Amino acid sequence: MDKTFPSAAAATADIADGASLAVGGFGLCGIPSTLIAALHAHGTRSLRVVSNNCGTDEHGLGILLGAGRIARVTASYVGENKEFARQYLAGELDVELVPQGTLSERLRAGGCGIPAFYTPAGVGTPHADGGIPWRHRPDGGVALASPPKETRSFGDREFVLEESITCDYALVRAARGDRHGNLVFERTARNFNPLAAMAGRVTIAEVEELVEPGDLDPDAVHLPGVFVQRVVALDPAQAADKHIEKRTVSG
Structure with a gap:
C-alpha cells in the first residue's frame, strides 16, 4: 500500500482543533x-x-x-x-x-495496547502523591493540581501505576x-x-x-x-x- x-x-489537513x-x-x-x-x-x-x-x-x-x-x-x-x-x-x-523514562514507556505501552503499568519512578514524591500544579491562576495560585496515583507493593518495593x-x-x-x-x-x-x-x-x-x-x-x-x-x-x-x-x- x-x-x-x-x-x-x-x-x-484533517487535524482538527482540539486534537491530541x-x-x-x-x-x-x-x-x-x-x-x-x-x-x-x-x-x-x-x-x-x-x-x-x-x-x-x-x-x-x-x-x-x-x-x-x-x-x-x-x-x-x-x-x-x-x-x-x-x-x-x-x-x-x-x-x-x-519523568522522562515514564513518558517514553507510557507512549510505548499505548502503542502496544497495554492500558497501564507499575514503575518505581516517582514513588514518595508529589508525582505519585499528587499536588503538582497542572494549571496556575493568573495570580500565581494553583487552579488545577495533579491527583494522587495508585501505588502498590511488589516484594519489598513500592510502585506507582501509570496509565498509557x-x-x-x-x-x-x-x-x-x-x-x-x-x-x-x-x-x-x-x-x-x-x-x-x-x-x-x-x-x-x-x-x-x-x-x-x-x-x-x-x-x-x-x-x-x-x-x-x-x-x-x-x-x-x-x-x-x-x-x-x-x-x-x-x-
Whole structure:
C-alpha cells in the first residue's frame, strides 16, 4: 500500500482543533518541523500535545506554542523555551510534567495496547502523591493540581501505576522511509520518534529520504509500517532544515 502524501499540508489537513498529538524528537533533534509548520499554516488550535519537550521559542513545537495554538502539554521538561515557562506560570497552558523514562514507556505501552503499568519512578514524591500544579491562576495560585496515583507493593518495593498514552495523531521524522511506512531513524532521533509513532491512531511521518519498498534491509527497520498511515517525502531544503539547541565551540 502506497502511503505517501504529496505534501505536509495535505497530510495534516484533517487535524482538527482540539486534537491530541504525540510528537517525536529530542530537543531539536529529529523533530517533524515540516509537519509542525504545516499545522501552524492551517491555523489549528487548542492542541493537546505529548512530547519530550516543546522545542525552543523559535523552532519545533515552540512555533505553535508562541502562536497560542497549544492548550495542554505532557512532557518531561520545559527545556529552552521561555514562552513555555511563561504561559505555564501565567495560567495560559495546562502542563503535566512526567519523568522522562515514564513518558517514553507510557507512549510505548499505548502503542502496544497495554492500558497501564507499575514503575518505581516517582514513588514518595508529589508525582505519585499528587499536588503538582497542572494549571496556575493568573495570580500565581494553583487552579488545577495533579491527583494522587495508585501505588502498590511488589516484594519489598513500592510502585506507582501509570496509565498509557494514545493520541489522535502522531507526527514524527525519519532519516529514511519507504512508501509502505517502514522507517529508519538516525541516532538521537530514535529516542522518542518510534514511541510517539506507536501511540498515534493516525501516524504521519516526514522522511528525509524516500525509498521504494524492498530497498530497506528488514533488519535495519526501526519502526514497521503497520504503525504508520501517512508518509511525506521532504525536499532537500526541508531535509536540511535542522537546528542546534545549544551551540558550543572550542577555541
